[in-house]
Amino acid sequence: xxxxxxxxxxxxxxxxxxxxxxxxxxxxxxxxxxxxxxxxxxxxxxxxxxxxxxxxxxxxxxxxxxxxxxxxxxxxxxxxxxxxxxxxxxxxxxxxxxxxxxxxxxxxxxxxxxxxxxxxxxxxxxxxxxxxxxxxxxxxxxxxxxxxxxxxxxxxxxxxxxxxxxxxxxxxxxxxxxxxxxxxxxxxxxxxxxxxxxxxxxxxxxxxxxxxxxxxxxxxxxxxxxxxxxxxxxxxxxxxxxxxxxxxxxxxxxxxxxxxxxxxxxxxxxxxxxxxxxxxxxxxxxxxxxxxxxxxxxxxxxxxxxxxxxxxxxxxxxxxxxxxxxxxxxxxxxxxxxxxxxxxxxxxxxxxxxxxxxxxxxxxxxxxxxxxxxxxxxxxxxxxxxxxxxxxxxxxxxxxxxxxxxxxxxxxxxxxxxxxxxxxxxxxxxxxxxxxxxxxxxxxxxxxxxxxxxxxxxxxxxxxxxxxxxxxxxxxxxxxxxxxxxxxxxxxxxxxxxxxxxxxxxxxxxxxxxxxxxxxxx
Ligand code: ATR
Numbered sequence: 302x303x304x305x306x307x308x309x310x311x312x313x314x315x316x317x318x319x320x321x322x323x324x325x326x327x328x329x330x331x332x333x334x335x336x337x338x339x340x341x342x343x344x345x346x347x348x349x350x351x352x353x354x355x356x357x358x359x360x361x362x363x364x365x366x367x368x369x370x371x372x373x374x375x376x377x378x379x380x381x382x383x384x385x386x387x388x389x390x391x392x393x394x395x396x397x398x399x400x401x402x403x404x405x406x407x408x409x410x411x412x413x414x415x416x417x418x419x420x421x422x423x424x425x426x427x428x429x430x431x432x433x434x435x436x437x438x439x440x441x442x443x444x445x446x447x448x449x450x451x452x453x454x455x456x457x458x459x460x461x462x463x464x465x466x467x468x469x470x471x472x473x474x475x476x477x478x479x480x481x482x483x484x485x486x487x488x489x490x491x492x493x494x495x496x497x498x499x500x501x502x503x504x505x506x507x508x509x510x511x512x513x514x515x516x517x518x519x520x521x522x523x524x525x526x527x528x529x530x531x532x533x534x535x536x537x538x539x540x541x542x543x544x545x546x547x548x549x550x551x552x553x554x555x556x557x558x559x560x561x562x563x564x565x566x567x568x569x570x571x572x573x574x575x576x577x578x579x580x581x582x583x584x585x586x587x588x589x590x591x592x593x594x595x596x597x598x599x600x601x602x603x604x605x606x607x608x609x610x611x612x613x614x615x616x617x618x619x620x621x622x623x624x625x626x627x628x629x630x631x632x633x634x635x636x637x638x639x640x641x642x643x644x645x646x647x648x649x650x651x652x653x654x655x656x657x658x659x660x661x662x663x664x665x666x667x668x669x670x671x672x673x674x675x676x677x678x679x680x681x682x683x684x685x686x687x688x689x690x691x692x693x694x695x696x697x698x699x700x701x702x703x704x705x706x707x708x709x710x711x712x713x714x715x716x717x718x719x720x721x722x723x724x725x726x727x728x729x730x731x732x733x734x735x736x737x738x739x740x741x742x743x744x745x746x747x748x749x750x751x752x753x754x755x756x757x758x759x760x761x762x763x764x765x766x767x768x769x770x771x772x773x774x775x776x777x778x779x780x781x782x783x784x785x786x787x788x789x790x791x792x793x794x795x796x797x798x799x800x801x802x803x804x805x806x807x808x809x810x811x812x813x814x815x816x817x818x819x820x821x822x823x
Contacts, residue, residue: 303530304328304358304512307344308335308369315339316347317712321636322517323351324622325530330358330403330514333390334382335369341390345397358430358512359394360403361387366434368465368494368525388412395420395427403430403461406452413455430490431457439464439471439493445478453487459511461490466498466526475501479508498526503536517633531627535647538626556607557586559800562599562621563614566590570814571612574793577813581806582797593617600624604646610800611641613650618680625650635687637680640796651799654681655688657792658762662689665783666730666758669693674726674756676747677734678705681762685734686713699723701735723748730758731775738769740821750774757781764789767818786814 305322307329309315315336322329329348333339341359348357361382362369382390391402395416404413413431420427431452439445445462452460460482466472475493482489488511493501506513515530528536557579561571567590575588586609593599596617603611613621618637622628625641629651632638638650662668671694675685678700686696686709696715700706703719710717718726737747743766753759759775764785772782794805 302327302356302512303506303515303533304330304356305517305530306330306332306360306514306527308332310335310337312336312338312340312343313711313714315344318517319344319347320351320712321633322530323348323355324619324636325517325534325628326355326515328356328358328400328512330360332369333359333361334363334367341393342397345394345399356400358401358403359391359399361390362403362434363405363407366405366407366432366436368436384408384412388416391416392419395423395425398425399427401428401430401459403432406431406433406448406455410455413457417456428458429456430459430461431455432461432463432490434494435464436494437465439466439474442474442477442481445474446481449478449482449485449489453485457487459488459490461512463490463492463494466493466495466501468497469500472498472501472504476504476508479505479510483509493526495526499528502526502528503533506537507540517628529627531625535626557584557609557801558606559586559588559608559610559612560599560603561588561590561612561614562593562596562617563590563612564592564594564616566592566614569614570789570817571614571793573817574790574810574814575612575797578793578797578805578810581809582801582803584801584803596620597624600641600648603641603643603648608643610643610796612796613639613641622650624648631655631687635684637684639792640799642799651795652684653792653795653799655684655691656795657790658685658788659688659692660791660795661783661787662730662732662760663692664787665781671695671729672697674699674723674728674731675734676700676720676723676732678702678709679734681734682709685732685762686715689732690715697726697728699726720747724752724755726752727755729756730760731756732760732762733769733771734762736763738766738771739763740765744770746770746774750778753778753780758783761785762788764814765818765821767815786811786818790814 303326305326307315307318309318331344394402433448475491478491490510490512492505515533516527569590572588572590579586625648627649632650632652635652639654640651642649673689673694674697675682676699689696698706698710698715698717701720707717733747735747737745753775758781760783761769762785763769775782790811794807797805
C-alpha cells in the first residue's frame with residue numbers, strides 16, 4: 302500500500318496536497334505535528350471526498366523522531382504539542398473513524414493501552430500503529446527485533462520501525478526484520494530513512510512491509526529518501542513483469558501516432574489541427590479521436606500500440622493521472638493532465654491547457670502585476686488561476702455557485718465574489734472560463750454588458766463560436782478581446798512541442814481551425 306504523507310505547513314496547503322495525493326495513493330498520512338492549526342475534521346473529510354476508499358493514518362510525530370520536524374524548527378520555533386494534546390487528537394481521530402493512528406512507542410505502554418481501551422469502547426474501526434524511529438543510525442538486527450517485540454507487547458495492530466541508514470548494509474538489517482515479523486504474524490512497516498535507505502523503500506513492499514511511503518512531485522518529502530509515487534509504481538511494474546516484458550518498445554521507439562482520449566470526442570477539432578500540423582512538419586504519423594469507455598484499457602493501448610502520445614479531454618483529465626508513470630510538476634499541481642508522452646513505454650502526463658491560455662493572454666497584454674477576474678470555478682478556471690498566479694497576476698474569482706467559487710479561491714489564496722456582485726469589480730482583464738455562450742447557447746453571456754467597461758481586456762476560453770456574445774459586447778464597449786481560438790491553438794502547439802520537440806506551425810493551425818469554425822457559422 303503506497304502512502305503519501307501530508308506534511309504541509311498550513312491547512313490550505315494540506316487540503317490541496319490531499320486532493321492531488323488521493324488520486325494516486327492508497328493511503329494518506331496526516332502529519333498533524335506539521336500542519337499548522339490543522340483542523341482534523343476538515344482534513345479527514347477532504348481525504349474521503351477526494352477518494353472514498355482511501356485509508357487515513359493520523360500521526361502527530363514527536364520532534365525527536367522526525368527529521369522533518371528538525372528541519373522545520375531550524376527555521377522558526379514551532380509549537381510543541383503536549384502528550385495530553387496528542388492523545389486528545391488521537392481520540393478525535395478514532396471518533397472520526399480514522400483507519401489508523403500512529404503512536405510512538407515512546408508514548409509509553411500505558412498511554413497506548415489506554416488508547417486501545419478507548420477505541421474498543423467507542424467500537425471504532427481505528428487501528429493502532431506503534432512506531433519507532435532513529436534519526437541518526439540503524440541498530441543491530443537483534444536490537445531491532447527487541448524494539449519490534451516492545452511494540453508488539455503494547456497490543457499494536459501494526460508495528461512501524463524506521464531507522465536511519467548510514468551505509469547500504471543498514472538496509473539489510475531493517476529488511477531482515479520484515480522476514481522475522483512474518484513469523485510473528487503481526488503486520489510491520491519497516492524501511493530506512495536517508496539517501497542510503499532509498500533502496501529499502503523500494504524493496505520493503507516486496508518483502509511484506511504493510512505500507513511504503515512515497516511523495517508526489519511538488520508535494521514535498523515527509524522523510525528523506527522518499528521516492529515519488531510515479532517512480533514507485535514504475536518499479537513495481539518492472540519488477541512484476543520483468544524488465545524485458547515491461548518494455549518491449551526499447552528496441553522499437555514509438556511511432557509518431559497519437560490519439561485523443563475522451564467521451565464524447567465526435568466534435569473535437571483536435572484531429573484536424575494536429576494532422577495538418579504533422580503534415581506541415583513532414584512527420585509520418587496520424588492523430589485520431591477515440592471515444593473511450595474503459596480508461597485503463599485505453600492507456601494500456603498507448604503502450605501496446607506503441608503510440609508516441611495522446612491528448613486527454615473531458616471527462617478523463619483527472620482520472621487518467623493514476624494510470625500514468627509520472628506526472629509533470631505543473632500537471633500535478635493542477636490535478637489535471639491533457640497530454641501524455643510515451644517515452645519507450647514510460648507514460649508521462651503534462652498539462653498544456655494553462656500554458657496555452659497564458660501564452661494567448663501574454664501575446665496581448667502583460668500579466669505580472671495586473672488584476673484578472675476569472676469567471677467560473679471548474680477545471681478551466683483552475684488552469685487559468687494557476688497560470689495567472691504563476692505569472693505574477695492578482696486573481697479574483699467570480700462564480701455563480703458561491704461554495705464552489707470560494708473553495709477555489711481558498712485553494713489558490715485569491716479573493717472571491719459571487720456572480721451577482723461582479724458589477725462591483727474593476728480590473729485589467731475579465732477572463733471567462735464558464736460555458737455560458739458556447740454553441741448552441743450562443744445568445745448567453747456570463748455577465749451583463751453594462752459591466753464590461755470595467756475591464757481593459759476581455760478574454761473568453763470558448764472558441765465555438767469564434768466570437769462569443771461576451772466578446773462582441775466587449776468590443777462594442779471598446780475593450781480589447783482575446784478569443785478562445787488562440788488558447789486552443791496554443792495548447793495544441795504545446796502538445797506538438799512535447800511530442801515531437803519541434804515548434805508547431807501556429808499560424809497554419811490557427812487558420813485551419815478558424816476556417817472550419819467559420820464554415821460552421823450559424
Ligand atoms: P470546466 O471543467 O470545463 O471548467 P465545469 O467543471 O463544468 O467545466 O465548470 C463550469 C463552470 O462554469 C462552473 O463554475 C459553472 O458555475 P457553477 O459552479 O455555478 O455551476 C460555470 N457556468 C456554467 N454555465 C454557466 C452560466 N450559464 N452562467 C454562469 N456560470 C456558468
